[in-house]
Amino acid sequence: MISVHDPVVGKAFGWLRRFRKEFYACLTTRQDALFELADAVLCADGPVRSLAELSLVGEHRRGHGSSYGAVVDGRIDVERLRSALAGVPLPRAADGRLVLAVDITSWLRPEAHTSPQRILCHTYGRGKDQAIMIPGWPYSMVVALEPGRSSWTAPLDVVRLAPGVDAATVTAAQLRALIGRLTAAGQYKPGDPQILIVADAGYDGPRLAWLLRDLPVQILARMRADRVLRRATPPWIARVHGGRKPRHGGEFVFGDPATWGDPDVATTTQTRLYGTASALAWDRLHPRLTRRAAWTGSGELPIIAGTVIRLQVDRLPSGAIPKPVWLWWSGVHATDTTTPADLDRLWQTFLRRFDIEHTFRMLKQTLGWTSPKIRSPDAADRWTWLILAAYTQLRLARPLVADLRRPWEKPAEPDRLTPARVRRAFRHLRNNTACPAAAPKPTRPGPGRPPGRPNHQPTNRYDVHVVTSNQASKPKPKTKKSVNPRPRRTG
Structure with missing residues (x-):
């Protein structure tokens, strides 16, 4: 149980509850599936490996198809979420x-x-x-x-x-x-x-x-x-030194x-x-x-x-x-x-x-930021904001959770818990916070592609962009590597 009589704990609990409500309001399309997907990231027992495995987490009450559908077809009010991240205690x-x-x-x-x-x-x-x-x-x-x-x-x-x-x-x-x-x-x-x-x-x-x-x-x-x-x-002094x-x-x-x-x-x-x-x-x-x-414009x-x-x-x-x-x-x-x-x-x-x-290591290796095999860059952006919102909830929950350490781990002070240890105890905290997502409605899966009918519309393939600046540099001819050291940079 959370002791709301403690001013520090009560204030932290209030910030976490308000942020979860505001995060839910930032989800404009498929908000229930996106919100439960973020909770599944926070409550999973181990590192996130794929979106389909998140559907097996108890906090995610929908099927694996809804996970991919939420990331691909969902919508997030990014500007409102940016303002929400800037408004929490820093x-x-x-x-x-x-x-x-x-x-x-x-x-x-x-x-x-x-x-x-x-x-x-x-x-x-x-x-x-x-x-x-x-x-x-x-x-x-x-x-x-x-x-x-x-x-x-x-x-x-x-x-x-x-x-x-x-x-x-x-x-x-x-x-x-x-x-x-x-x-x-x-x-x-x-x-x-x-x-x-x-x-x-x-x-x-x-x-x-x-x-x-x-x-x-x-x-x-x-x-x-x-x-x-x-x-x-x-x-x-011009008259002494001369020139400009x-x-x-x-x-x-x-x-x-x-x-x-x-x-x-x-x-x-x-x-x-x-x-x-x-x-x-x-x-x-x-x-x-x-x-x-970058300094090719006019003027001094x-x-x-x-x-x-x-x-x-x-x-x-x-x-x-x-x-x-x-x-x-x-x-x-x-x-x-x-x-x-x-x-x-x-x-x-x-x-x-x-x-x-x-x-970066926490986002990629534990929360599974780069684990899903997403095709569209817009879906990748949507999943990225979902992960940042989940990480922010972990940071707000730092004063609210206990240290559920493994037998081989050293005890940690309450204010020195790592993000992984806070995530380990977030499941026990979730039921006391705001959970505005509605229960899923019963549905039946679609028929899919008929058996024996191949896909006659292959997906487009794209080349990798090499130039990452505004001005493309001309390809340099291959020359023999000089034995002289690298020249100094004068700029």
């Missing part, structure tokens, strides 16, 4: 700000030749520095991060990348719409600390900061170790310590997992942009200045040799007021970005 950092992480994960469909809009998705191979391109549907996901070490995040939005779109442009539009919903829901108010957006090296941090420059956000993104940035322009004033100062080469100079802020911290963590920060550094890729190229942070640790938990991590923060002229504690907060916040990998 985790915040120690200073009260929202920390959002963005990343792209793929639903791989290598043999789905009849599925349209597949793109070659980047995946990691078993060997070192080996990448494999596999056809699939890439999804851009935005989650809210928790302040400490945790396997939990709060998914807020997801967008499938269509063939030919620019990932940075889609992510910027996705974040812009999300911040608008967070403001409308009261999650962000004028005067609150700016929202911090954390991204990995796959995103161009300066460009993302430029696209979101009119919003109350800060960008913290990792940069490759071969980048070259520029310093601010030194004082220039330069737009860029001296080079700051990540791989050449001779070009670094003295850092503006330096700090050293003792950590349990990484030993001594040393962080150095240099202010007023910017990339030298050129008229290519902007100067996007920020703070560069170099993080070096003694060891890694895996035992590998640690390499320095380079971060770019959109805070301009921030080192005048930035303290070593603020610098530590930034790189520790970036380490929390990897919690999104736990969410």
Whole structure:
């Protein structure tokens, strides 16, 4: 039984009950089948392997045909569901700000030749520095991060990348719409600390900061170790120096310590997992942009200045040799007021970005996000939102469930339960929450295709899209691999 007299438990139970009602209202077509399908995902005994197996779960009172019919022919009011996800309680950092992480994960469909809009998705191979391109549907996901070490995040939005779109442009539009919903829901108010957006090296941090420059956000993104940035322009007097004033100062080469100079802020911290963590920060550094890729428009190229942070640790938990991590923060002229504690907060916040990998693993391996063999990308989007709504219910149920651990598992504190353990006890909580789905009506199966009559209308087959940006690059002629090292990146 749930003790509603406990204010914390009673408030959490109220949020879970309200979200389940709002989620049911977001289902516009085949809502009963879709709602019970989400409950079957939450109450299944083990990992979800297929839609047909979900029909065997007791909470799913319909046949296996209704599962596929709900995903293929059902409808979800996605905008209303987005607003519902933005309105639930969200985790915040120690200073009260929202920390959002963005990343792209793929639903791989290598043999789905009849599925349209597949793109070659980047995946990691078993060997070192080996990448494999596999056809699939890439999804851009935005989650809210928790302040400490945790396997939990709060998914807020997801967008499938269509063939030919620019990932940075889609992510910027996705974040812009999300911040608008967070403001409308009261999650962000004028005067609150700016929202911090954390991204990995796959995103161009300066460009993302430029696209979101009119919003109350800060960008913290990792940069490759071969980048070259520029310093601010030194004082220039035309009658003394002559000529036109330069737009860029001296080079700051990540791989050449001779070009670094003295850092503006330096700090050293003792950590349990990484030993001594040393962080150095240099202010007023910017990339030298050129008229290519995303900067081909008219007008003068902007100067996007920020703070560069170099993080070096003694060891890694895996035992590998640690390499320095380079971060770019959109805070301009921030080192005048930035303290070593603020610098530590930034790189520790970036380490929390990897919690999104736990969410991806939970969605795929346990909740069965990529398990169904769905042909249509629209049905894949519908199933994706169903999984995000189920995961949000697990997050809201954290204070309400008990730890049903296996005999070989270690006990966990009530506030340290993993998503898998919360899901294990969700079945006992479900009967006390809102279950608005109606009972199924008795029906009879259709006759199907008559025996001996083949299908004379084969399904169309689609090619895999190779180009994923707005501008298609020309095929390069095959040349012999050079023995020289990879040239540095000047932008």
